[in-house]
Amino acid sequence: MTFSKFNHSEYEEEINVLLYLSLSEHKRDRIESIVKHLCAVLTLAAFIVAVTFMNVNRWTPEVSDYGPKTELAFFIIGLVPYLSIPVAILNCFGILFYNPFYKTNRILPKLSSVPFLCLRIVTRGDMPDFVIRNAKYNRDLCLNLGLQHFMVEIVTDKPVNCQEKDRIREIVVPKGYSTKNGSLYKARALNYCLESHVNLLAGNDWIVHLDEETLLTEASVSGILHFVTDGSGDIGQGPISYANGKIINNWITTLADSVRLAMDYSLFRFQFAFLNRPVFGFKGSYVVVRNNVEMEVGLDNGPDGSIAEDCFFALKAWSKGYKFEFITGEMLEKSPFTLKDFIRQRRRWFVGQFYTVLSKEIPLVYKLGICSSIICCILMPISLSNVYIDSFYPMHRPLICSLLNGLVGGTFGFLYCFGAFVSCSGRNWSLIRRIFISLSCCVLIVPIAAAMESIAAYWGLMTLNSNEFFIVQKEVPKRVQPTGHSKIM
Template sequence: MDSHIEKNANYISYEERISSEKYTKRFYERLSYNWAIFPLTVAISFVALYRVSTWTGLYDMVVQQGVLWTTDCTVIAIVHAPFLLSQLPPYSILWGLCLPMRPFAQADSTKKRVFRELKVCLVTKGTNVQTVLNSVKPWRFCKQSSSVSFHVILDSCEDRFKAKLPRFVNIVKVPASFQPDHAKYKGRALEWCRQLWKLSDQDWVLHLDEETEIDEYLVNACLNFIERGTEQVGMSGFLTTAEVFRVAEDFGRFQLPLRLFKRPLLGWMHGSFILINGAVENTVTWDTDCLAEDFWFAFQAARRGFKFGWIHAIAREQPPISVHDLIQQRRRWYTGIMSIDSWLVKSALVIPMMGPLVYACL
């Protein structure tokens, strides 16, 4: 294929596809040795920090020989306590990174259940047309099974996609007349689809935001989760182009409780790249006025005893590109989570915010 051909909005080259697949596979081949890599790097970091502190004389200035506890120790403990509590549990990122991940174990196991259809569902307001087109690009390489279908859910009366999207992509318009009891915005669109599709326990939905890109490796990982797993809800981390702290948090606050207890920490679940069984959607529904509908859904599903699992695959997304967009995004998250009727949820959200405030005041 001529590499000089101008790419249109729905074109992705074979080389780009293979590069993405190889990157993901190599990433998880290395991550399979995480149980050895991360403890070693942590040990090296502590040794290096100790060497630097002794070389500069800082260690002798701070540490009093023969004294187990000082006033300075108390001050430091108080300052660091909110930071430790904010990880819920303390050092959860470290434990999550050191827990053997075995990313290929599920693919090598036997099939345990059958399914009828996997619906890849992208929800959009219809305003960021080019962003949606970019996210849909790789879908044509993900059609390896007739049981996988692709849908763009349009939460708007105006349709700007009909002539631009590939023919295999189904456009679902949420009618303006549809008014559920509680749900608004994205939750309203998801609730319309749930009722429209009449999902069963053999149906699965992969929920995506408009800026999330997937590939063939990810779809295969979802199919392995469906056919070879036992959990009803699956999620994974993002390889983002910014916000690196969220990537680290994926292995702690998100992955660790799922791997250990088959349920999220309270309701912490990504709003994109969520693989959900139809029976779970019908039981919990999306009919909520909570602005953080993903957190609310995970919180309610966990309370009902549904099992959550971790999918070893990468979804690529574009985070907010301006400070204003970032503030608006966090404001929606915090407002939505704080509206949930649980003092434990509210405390878990407020405590992590205390750490930066304490540091800022010092």
Template structure:
């Protein structure tokens, strides 16, 4: 039995198609011009004080990420235009391929409401485009909310409850989410579902879909059936955060950066065919035959299994990934503490991948570059630099050469763009479809705060890894 999503979400996230259109360049351009002008005004003439060389290196360091993000913006705009032209005038698409939605959950009572919301969205929106559909909810034997989840699974014959036995162990001793995901993967192989015409949609238990999600996935799969030897095997869209799902305004505003990353940096790498920047665990669409060749048994230290899967895929199937314009709809962390714990886990896990010699070196080097950009954040934060300059009585924070200023300005302008554009994307999938008057100026003014919110847990995760502190797979509370 399919049920409709409750409350204000009816007019919001789940029913708003490709609202918001293509990401805009104008906020980036205006920000760049403003930052260049202010930099030239405040730091000129140049000086070679004690802070000049460190700042020249540290504030210039993210330039590769910035350029990659700008390439991604252009690619996103181009792909959306091409999709509009290709599918203009055509009706809804129904895919003949078999879609399996995989939803691992820790199965706690505090995560159940979000799981229920997400599963109901799959039942509501996916069958129209995928007549061959199954939703696999994967839980550990004896989990806290097992009875409630079993009741949810009984609502529809499209849902299958997969219970991972407590005694189950992988060959490499994998734990946490990757362990239960690997169990489901082995079950599909046992049931002979690891075929080219079977696709696995990986979703988190707090992340739902809308009609745009179903339509863009079905169109992507149809395109692959016609692509022959050039067919793609993996794709990902955009993770957004409707305002209605947020219980903490600060973390919701801070998470503006995540959809912006999807239409920027992740679009550049995944859309180019090789997801070297990694992927996230939501809205990850993988051909079952390809997933069967990789699996999820990455060992006991794997806590960012989605990123590890992407790096292995990049080495084995170069040029075979794609980006599509559909969105999924999740919830930001319910508290600042949960936000910090989430980012800390990511930092620990990504640092572990950097030093994982089983992975291709060039992919680890790119990941290492990104991790360095992240963990030095606390000392490159503009508020920290201003305070330091006052303490050492060196008010001039100029670079050692004039040509560095445009690079600094581009980095800062791209950061402003991410929060501006990400807020627009999140607001577009919210109930009223627009930003409130106070949100754009606040999100820009709080960028130094958000920088510390992101970078301090990043540094903490890195330090815990360096100190060989074991890190658990922390599952934060999921707002409903």
């Protein structure tokens, strides 16, 4: 292959060599990713087979003597895990049909064709130095990649006094500002950005929603640029890693959050890339949406739509016919620093989703997936009690019950293991250490995570009217500068 615009053979030779090396590296990465993907699929199958094998009634007598009422109660309790079958199936499809290890979007699109981007960070303003430091980091990363048509917006309730004006804009939400429908918290701040005297964006410009601690990576920027230039969707969302940063403040909460990254690559990827719908949920960070779509859908959904404003917005957008897509490339965030903060965070999510399901503004058909997730969360203690019942009060069940239990239990066990393994991919650890951490997460962290999720759900049920919007503390020590992970996935 030659390039006619270069007249000197020395240039042609150098370019051909570089192109050859690039293609060779691409082929090696492609083969390596296929091998890793195959290993992940086989591991998922092994988890399902192992749990199924443990549920097969090999030593259980055909007839038990627990009494008809007790047997009926055990039978009903045994049906509860089957409510998670749809989620388990979609997670399996996501792992099976999409390769989480393949480095897509290795080359940035032509920057002249990239529309204007607004990186929007919403904060209360309680951690000004932390917010400004992360905003500058994200800005500098974009500049280093050659991106020019963008700005970073810090939307805050309290002034953070950001003196850096180069592509960073501080928007202070007035204390007296109120929306038409009385939206609160983050929804109120985001709605203020859409006011005509505040919004500087054109209809075809894009907004990238970030949390205070969210850090971009080269991979995520590449994924975003491809998404906004391809025109494949109106709203996009990508994976977030919680263990690739320089500092891990709490390994228990970080590993408990690893399942979220696994579900980004399985459930969320399948529902966005294949179904193009937020069937089972949506996150409030790493959201890429066209400005005119956000204005059309709106964020002024009243107090009940302000607790989980992200989920409410996504379901409204789905009901209006907007298309969702999956964005490749991880961003980095921090897990809660304490177990209490972890529970309080989950409690807010649960309450927000609960109010979303009760809302009359969204048709029921668009809320069925969220509704099933809430029911599964409430019944989680009953579902997990089957482990105790099967161990001490074994009963003979049809083989299909063992297969279904294997599907549900094996899938979720695998997700914790897989999430921990992928989360640690950016750390300078040996393969043996990563496997050990992953298996430890599956064995030790799953019971703790399940307990915290259950406590959060029941706490939320008992405090539905508390109207609390808790924000976890995620500011790292000032001496530690944020570092990104440049691996493109």
